Amino acid sequence: MKKGILVLGLLMVTLSCSEYQKLLKNEETAPKYTAAEQLYNEGKEEDSNKKLRKALKLLEQIEPEYRGKPQGERIVFILADTYYQLGDYFNAPFQFDRFLQLYPKSQKAEEAGYKSASSYFYRSPKYNLDQTDTHKAIEELQVYLNTYPEGEFNEEANKMATELLVKLEKKDYEIAKQYHHTEYYKAAIASFNNFIADHPGSPFREAAYFYRFDSAYRLAINSFEVLMEERLNEAREFYKSYKKYYPEGEYTPQLEDALSEIDKSLQNF
Incomplete structure (x- = not known):
């Protein structure tokens, strides 16, 4: 009985594929349009890439035939959205932008604009890669x-934009932090200064204040004596900046220990 059900299922799939292949070769556009619409709707509802890919082939075939016709608006939109549903975020924005050029007053214009923009969001790479x-x-x-x-x-658009801004901030922060960790303290101080000026509301701001101080402190204590006093005082100013904005900050214990060393060293001058 199980074998019979399996054979029947395979037969139905074979027939379905056979009918689809005949449809692709059919020169009539109306049945292709009906099938494409059905496959698109079912593919979205069932999250079926297989059905969406079938719909895409049909839509690409019939789209030129419906240009200027009443169905053209619907076909161009679902063609773009099929790319979007399949996760093809390189073709999707191109197709949505084309839809907006052809049908700027469409009821689907807002959705097309959002999905075009969000396609770039999904294309955005990890923070340590090129951020074009x-x-x-x-x-x-x-x-x-x-x-x-x-x-x-x-x-959704605001959440996406915020997430992307934080990603850019993280990239800048990690670059500055890398200078600190590789002991390029002058470059680290300059980078953290720029970061603090450019990203006033960043979640990495407190850490940037701390690592700027720590870079200045390490630069000072490893300097020639002729440069040490000036650099120790600069580190002390960075300590004050941190405490001004974060009086009970997470890095307070490390700062207090370093400040004690700074004050002891300054007594020698």
Whole structure:
């Protein structure tokens, strides 16, 4: 009985594939449009890449035939959205942008704008890689938010933009921190100064204040005597800056220990 069910299932799949192949070769566009719409809807509902890929082939075949016709708007949109649902975030924004150029007043224009922008978000790489797509995503998400200030997807777009900004901040922070860890203390101080100036609301801000101080402290205690006093005083100023903004900060114990050493060293001058 199980073998019979299995054979029947395989037969149905074979017939289904056979019918689909015939449909691809069929010169009539109407049945292809109907099948593509059904496969697209089922693929989205069932999260089935197989059905979405089948829909995509049909849509790519019939899209040129429906240009200028009433169905053209729907076909161009679901073609773009099929790329998006398949996770093809390189073709999706191109197709959504084409849809917006062809149908700027469409009821689907806002969704197309959001999905085009969010495609760049999904293309954004890890913080330690080139961030060209991250900058592009922030730019496109801001365009969406400016165009639709009360838009349906505003909450998601704002979350995405914030996440991307934090990623850029992390990249800058890690570069400065790498200078510190490799004992390029002058470069570290300069980088942390820039980071603090450029990212006033960053979650890495407290750590940046601490590592700027620590870089200055280590630079001072390893300096020639002629340079040491000035550098110790600079480190002391960085200590004050940290305490001003983070009086009970997480790095306070390390700062207090280092400050004691600074004060002892300054007594020699």
